[in-house]
Amino acid sequence: MGPALERHVALVGFMGAGKSALGATVAERLGRRFVDVDREVEATTGRTIAQLFGEGEALFRAKESIVTVEQLRRGPPAVLALGGGALGSDKVRDALRAHAFTVLVEVDVDDAWERARESGRPLAQDELEFRALFTKRAPQYAEAADARARTVDDVVLAAAAVHVETGALARLGELVPPGAVALISDARVAGIHGADAQVALGGRSVEMHELPEGEEAKTLEVISRLWRALRLDRSGVVVALGGGCTTDAAGFAAATYLRGVRWAAVPTTLVGQVDAGIGGKTAIDLPEGKNLVGAFHWPARTVVDPALLATLPERERQEGMAEVVKTGLLAGEPLWELETAELVRRCAAFKSALCLRDPLDAAERNVLNLGHTFAHALEAAAGYAGVTHGRAVALGLRAALKLSGVDASPVEEVLRPQRVRVDRERAWAALLRDKKRADGHVRLVLLEAPGRPVHGVERPEQEVRAALDELIEG
C-alpha cells in the first residue's frame, strides 16, 4: 500500500483498544488534525452515543456511517479514530479503501473487557455478549487493515511503510510489494545476505545487480550502467539491500528508471536502518559535492531487520551511533542506551514521524540536521577523505550542544569525538557555503533543551566560527 503521505491514517479496532488516546498522540507526532469520530457523531447530532443507542442501534449505525464517510472524504490528511462497529457499513469500508491507510489497533479480549466494562458503553454491559462480538468483528478488522499496531511508534512506522522486525529478511517475499524484482546490492552485502534475500523472495522473477561498495555507488556512471542493465517493466520493484550508499543509489535509479518504478529499501547498516532507508530521499554525488542530484521517492516498503546488523563491522556501527545519539537528543530520550532491536525501532519511528510531517524537507524535517552544518564543513575541508561522516557528526553535535548550552555528556561518553586535523579557513569557507545558508546568514539547528529542537537559528558569526575552531586540532 505504501506510505500514508496523502491519505488519512484511520485507526480501527474493538472498543477498549485505546484508539482515541493513541490517535491523539499519533496526530501530534505527525502534525495532523485528530478526529475522534464518535465525538463527531455526538457533535453533529447533539446527542451522546448512549442516547443515540437508546433510540435503536440501527439509527445510531446509520448516523455513524454518514459522519465517518464525511470525515474520510474531507482533507487535508488527518488521523481518525473510528468507532468499533463502524466497519459494519459497506460505505465506510469503501471510503477507507479510497481515502485512508487503515491501522488495526490490536487488543486482547481480556484487556478490552477490563477497560470497557467500567466505561458504560452500550455494548459493554454483558461479558459473554462482549466476547462474542469481539470474535465476530475480528475478521472485519483484519480485512480492512493495511497494518496492525499496539503502540504509537508502531502506528507511525506502519504509516511510513516501515516494517521493523527481527528476522524480517526471511519474510521479504510477503513484505515487498508484488511484481518482478531487481535486487540491488554491493558485493560484500550480497555475499553475506544476498542468498537469504533471494530465497525469501521465493518464486518471483529476480534479476540481480551489483553496485560498487560505499560512496562509489553514488555516481552517474554507476547509475547509468544500472539503468541500462535493468530489465523490469513498470510493474516491477527495485529492492535495495545494503547500506545508505546502496539505498541512495538504487532508490535514485528507481525514481528515474521508466520515469519511476516502486522500490523497497532493505537497509543493512545502522545508518541505513535508523536514517537512510527512511523518508524517501534518494541521491547520487557530483564531483562538486555530495548528494547534489536526487529525487524524493518514498519506498513502497522499508524492511528493517535488526538481526542483519550482527555482521556489521564495529566501525560501521559507530557511524550509525552518531545518528542514534542525534535522534535521542532530538527526541529528548536516551535512545542510545536501548538494546539494538529496540534502539532501531525507536529511532526509525522518530525519523518516520518527522518525514511524514514534512515529506519534502521544507521545514520541521530540517531538525535532522542537528550537528550536520559543522559536520559537512569538516568533511568538505578534509576533501571527504580521512574523516568519516560519523566522526564529523559526533564533532558537529558537540558544537551544536555547546551553542545550545545543553549538556554534551551523551556525545562525549557514547561517541568520544576526536578532533580532526583540517585547514581552519577551508572548513569555515565550507560552512559558509553550506546549503542551509539562507539570505546571507548561517542557519543552525540547535536545542532549547533535549527534546526541543529549533531550526533556522542565527548566531553571531564569531560564535559559530569559535565553535567550529574548537573541533579542529592544532
Ligand SMILES: NC(=O)c1ccc[n+]([C@@H]2O[C@H](COP(=O)([O-])OP(=O)(O)OC[C@H]3O[C@@H](n4cnc5c(N)ncnc54)[C@H](O)[C@@H]3O)[C@@H](O)[C@H]2O)c1
Ligand atoms: N537518504 C537519506 O536520507 C540518507 C540519510 C543518511 C545517510 N545517507 C547516505 O548514506 C550513505 C552512508 O551509508 P552507510 O553508512 O550505510 O554506508 P555504506 O552503504 O557505504 O555501507 C558501509 C559498509 O558496510 C558494508 N555493509 C553494509 N551492511 C553490512 C552488513 N550487514 N554486514 C557487513 N557489512 C555490511 C557495506 O558493504 C559497506 O562497505 C552516505 O552516502 C549518505 O549520504 C542517506
